[in-house]
Amino acid sequence: MKFDTQAIHAGGKHTNPEHALNPPIFMTSTFTFDNTDKVDDVMSFKSDDYVYTRGNNPTLRLLEQRMAALENGKGAVAFASGMAAISSVLFSLLRPGDNVLVHRTLYGSSHSVVTETLPRFGMGFRIGDLTRPGDIASMVDDRTRVIYFETPSNPNLDIIDIRRVCAFAKTRGIKVVIDNTFASPYFQRPLELGVDVVVHxxxxxxxxxxxxxxGIAVANDPDYIMSLKFEYMAEFGGVMSPFNAWLLLRGLKTLGVRMRQHAANAMAVALHLQKHPKVTQVFYPGLAGFPGHDIAASQMSGFGAIVSFEVRGGLEAAKRVVNNMHLFQLAVSLGDCETLVQLxxxxxxxxxxxxxxxxxxxTESMIRISVGIEDIEDILAELDSILANA
Ligand SMILES: Cc1ncc(COP(=O)(O)O)c(C=O)c1O
Incomplete structure (x- = not known):
């Protein structure tokens, strides 16, 4: 099946006695057993029936199987949030005394987990510029067990050569973990390029x-998936609600359609910004002159929909831009239908x-836009209107 078909159908037959088109939401904390023999079968993993939703649930399982198919992995673990996935994966791969090499630009909370939380448990970190893969050998030491990065990175869209980082990591027995949130599996499938764990x-x-x-983590090693699920997700307890899994299954059906529209709009926004006299710099991997454009083109099938930029006049001008929006919303988060803008x-x-x-x-004055799927004429008109305030 091709991607758009998988986004609707992958994951096998779901538990659905009434043949409803859509999967039921198994909104239950616990599952019942016919007798103690059945209990023994499940508890010793001879059967993959269900016990308790913090370990497994049919709605969660369907989402995990669909995400594994979309990322071309062998299994996935659903989490209560992206940060639950990221912190659980890092704790699962590191031991006291080990360290993780991270790219210099990461989502803020991921940076905090690495630089503040892990060290409280005796795990170190190193920060490097992974856009320079030729220099990675000088960024690691013999206690580096994980390389962790986002590509494109949040918020400056740094592009990191996934194949080269993985080739280096394999020579040292280091695991590579990627946050694939910006690209989504529609535009980038890092497991196919050698990555060990993808988080979203x-x-x-x-x-x-x-x-x-x-949040969700996907990998190719079934033993690792079992360990992540039962020793970390279930024990730290960052489980996803079945209702949220159902909403994600619904969202996934239109992932391809949305990503195509997001990316087409983002390209138009980036080109428009590039020509605008009040804009001094545009960050978007789809622009031919952007550093990393060629690598992005070689590892992504599209450039995503996050565009960052700088305006003439620095922070005060940037604040005037974001304080005078009508269609766009001043908000964190990204990837929604609405265009969201933030500093x-x-x-x-x-x-x-x-x-x-x-x-x-x-910089303090960088503006990030998560380009939505509204009509591009309205988006460009709003851009012109807000830039007039710069
Ligand atoms: C790239 C990236 N990774 C991870 C996260 C954290 O995810 P969540 O807010 O779902 O915990 C975010 C949130 O903005 C993000 O932008």
């Missing part, structure tokens, strides 16, 4: 409608040390 804030494009907070340094990346923002590829 499913809150974003997977959901697509801004009504769920959720990362003041919002999603507020936790970064502001004195060192430049080291992390940010």
């Amino acid at each position: 804030s499913a809150t974003k494009y997977i959901c697509g409608h801004g009504d769920v907070v959720a 990362p340094a003041a919002m999603t990346h507020r936790g970064y040390d502001h004195a060192r923002l430049a080291e992390f590829g940010l």
Whole structure:
């Protein structure tokens, strides 16, 4: 099956005694047993029936199987949020004394988990510029067990060569974990390029409608999936609600349609911004002159829909732009139908040390747009109107 078909049908036959077109929502905490023999079968993993929703649930299982198919992996684990997925994966792969190498630009809370939470448990971190894969050997040491990054990165759209990082990591026995939130599996399938674990804030494009907070991790190693599910997700307890899994299954049906419209709109926005006299810099991997454009073209089938930019006049001008919006919304998050605009340094990346923002590829005045799927004429008219305030 092709991607758009898989997004609607993949995941096998769902438990559905009444033959409803849509899967039921198994809104239950617990499952009953006919007798103790059945209990023994499930508890010893001889049967994959259900016990308790923090371990397994048919609605969650269908979502996990569909996401595994879309990322071309062997299994997936659903989590209560993207951060639950990210922190559980990092804790599952690191031990005290180990360290993780991360790219300099990460989503703010991911940066905080790595630089503040992990060290409290004896796990270290190293920060490098992974857009320079030729230098990675100098960024790791013999206790580096994981390389973690986003590509495109949030919010400056850095592009990292996934194949090259994975080729290096394999020579050192290091696991590679990617946050694939910006691209979604529609535009990028990192497991096919050698990555060990893909994580998502499913809150974003997977959901697509801004009504769920959720996360997911996908991998190719079934033993790792079992360990992540039962030793980390189920034990830390960051389980997804079956209702949210059902909303994500609904969102996934239109992932391809939405991503095509998002990306077409984003390209038009990036080109429009590039020509605008009040704009000094545009960050979008689809632009031919953008650093990383060629690598993005070689590992993505489209460039996504996040565009960042700088306006003449710095922070004060940027604030005037975002304080005078009508169609666009001033909001964190991304990947929704609505166009959402924010100032990362003041919002999603507020936790970064502001004195060192430049080291992390940010400025205080950078504006990030999550380009929605509204009519492009309305989007461009709003852009012109808000830029007039810069
Ligand atoms: C790239 C990226 N990764 C992870 C997250 C965290 O996901 P969640 O908010 O679902 O916990 C976000 C949230 O904005 C994000 O943008």
